[in-house]
Amino acid sequence: MAIEPVTELGSGGALRLPRARVVPLSTPPASYTAAVERYLTGAGIAKSSARIYRISLTTWGWMLASEPAPTGPARRGAKPPVFPVAAIDDPTLPEVLAELAAARADEVLCLNVEDLYPQDKRGKITAKGGATEWIHWQSGTAQLLPRLIARRTRGPLFLTDRKAPAGTPTLDVCPETGRARLSYRRAEEIFEENTRLLADPLASPEDIEDLDGWTLHRLRHSALTHDAEDGTSTPMLLARSRHASVRSLEHYARPGVDAVARHVAERDPAARRRNR
Template identity: 50%
Template sequence: MSITPLRTGHGAVPLGDAVARFLDRYRDEPGTAGTYAETLTHLLAAAGQNAPIAELGPPLYAVVMARWDERAPATWNKHLSALRSFAAYAIRNEWIVADPARHLERRKITQRGDQAVPQARLEALFTDDRNTLRERVLWRLLYDTAARAEEILTLNIGDLDLEFRRARTRSKGGDTEYLHWATATARLLPRLLAGRTAGPLFLAERRSPASGKRARALTDIDPVSGRGRLSYPRAEYLFKQASVRHDPHGSGWTLHQLRHSALKHLAASGRSAPELQAKSRHKHLATLGHYVRLGEETSARLTADNDPLARRRPR
């Protein structure tokens, strides 16, 4: 995609053009581009495509961020980071002189001890026939690969290597990497493909609009049915709704918990930190600390195994 140089000078650039130029920098990182686009779409809706970029200021950013006031701290921080990244880009180009997010603060994320979902409950969810085939394949694939949800949702059929049970993806840093899945996913994938040979792996329920603001890029549309790529918000909503039936607390789970659970279960089975790093594709071992640190399931098993009054089955 060719980009026409924008006029420089304080406030001279239309906001819509600046956003398009910013997102084009991530054209080879669809996961990152999608995350940023989700946030910046709301910025454009609040200010307007043709608003001068000089209108970027604390009041406008506060209006945009108010949309996520009641959401989890991690969600708030994600969108705030996107707005700050865009502002930093605008400052480097001398379109604005100060960060509009300077009055907004990241929110503290309280670490929960039950992020990993017990395997038995996940298996009950994965085999629940009340859920569609698309959802069951998506959830299995996320768990088997321990991948980020954005990486799986941006997969195209051409990225799959069914023979070797792997898929090619772009990491957060733009590197080409491979995700590997197990037998349960391998059995379901051909049913999901149903003969399709091109287009997004996971499709939305409806056809994508051919024109207008909601029109998608051709790479995000199935060439046969015209259906668009399944979005992260929709996938997250469906998972939350389905998992409520299996969550004893009645809250439901998040897609990220599938990645967290997969790595925690591997750690509990005795896999080393370097092995977990190979599976998760984290750049640094230090970031694996909360996965290597065993959690509630291990505590419960150790307690039961060392209970002197528990009845023992004869060996």
């Protein structure tokens, strides 16, 4: 069934608020994008609200296709990637999205363009104490790098949208654009502001100022938890998270009840004998 908005004139010619009318669907939507448009068309909400929801929903679509979402003026009218709507039923989708969105922002934001090795999907950073360490990324992140670099050859990788104020340390200023390095605090603010409706799917866009979005810290927590649930060893979790001890790691990597049950079931001797 589909829901279509209906606008009627009340007594005295007063315009009533849109309400919903249920009508049969002729065919299921052929793509994720078509499903989004059908949902927004039948939601009975204002155009301004539909625009906000469309941005959020299509952003996930870009992520699912491992493509960077357009930003700024290029975002208006951009055609999202096309893929079957059945893709959202994939049971591994939550883990995929968590991996795509999870960011080691406190490390990644310290990256400089000259320290990237895209062909190896890794970058070099200077950790606390002055030691050189490597961070690694997956294919989706690697596809974003050309857009972020924008033909620059040196300076901070992630930049603010304005010129660096006077007194900014030289290492935090792009020598080619004059813009400042994006700070973790500002990255956290941007991410939180843009995930409020995603974190509160039942809320109204008009209430967006009173909502709380997701945090980068929560994404880090989720990524480590998913890795632990998938059976990643403790030494590998420590290496990926760069925690100094297992005690600090255990606050993050806590598999849920279902994950523990699945782990036990997969290692049940009786099950192994049945599968021989």
